[in-house]
Amino acid sequence: MLKSLHVSGPETSCKICDGPASLYGVVDFNKNCLERENVFPVLSGVPVYYYRCENCGLIFSRAFDEWTHADFQEHIYNADYARVDPEYAEIRPQLLADMVFNFIKQAGPLKVLDYGGGAGRTAELLRGKGVAAASWDPMTSAALPQGALFDVVTCFEVFEHTPTPLATAEDALRLLDSKGVLIFSTLTADELPPRAIHAWYIAPRNGHITIYTKAALKVMFEKFGCTVHHFSGNVHMAYRQLPAWLAPQRA
Ligand SMILES: [Zn+2]
16 A cells, blocks of 8 residues: 655745746656556556746655655565666666766776665676775665765766755765766756656656756756756766866866
8 A cells, every 4th residue: 555645735845946836747656667668557546746846947746755765665666666667777787887987987096986876786887897886875774974985976866766856965965075076867857848747757656756957957056066067968967176087078
């Protein structure tokens, strides 16, 4: 039985910029990313509402605001999760490890943390390539790693999953050296029209509960003194100060 979701009114404030947000649409809890491939789930009968911020365009739900990590584990990141995200366990970690390795291989030895790395497969693959990589996941680990800061923090498929985007960004950045870079993925939604709740990426069963625009990412990371660079609509980088190994390429 799905735990009752938080119900809120037609208006709320944006989780990033605090601007006014009204309801954007409603989908069934079981809506998931496989619908892009014409695989449609049995519906649950549980509605999940999303808002959109009038200022920064953030699309977000408040339905999960009172869920604990245990609730997420029970209802979303459970044994059936692999069915709605079949690439999660192996295919994506391989692609991500290759991407990170290619990005940093000219830099010399760097310390890498994969934040939100699940079972730690991406970091394991990076270690196999000789990179000093560790993994940490807020869903399964209690306290943040203490002490050492990292040259690169990766944050793949994390930000769309958090009900608290500012707290997640702050956590990830806390682990970053002042001249480190945060490399993250999340598919931006700048081009979505006013009624696009059926877009494939808006998918509560996959845990996609906070969808960003480039403007929303800019506002979010500026709060922490960071600049955002977009490699694509899906892969981005945030930094306070570009490290020497990146600066010459970008001068
Ligand atoms: Zn906003």
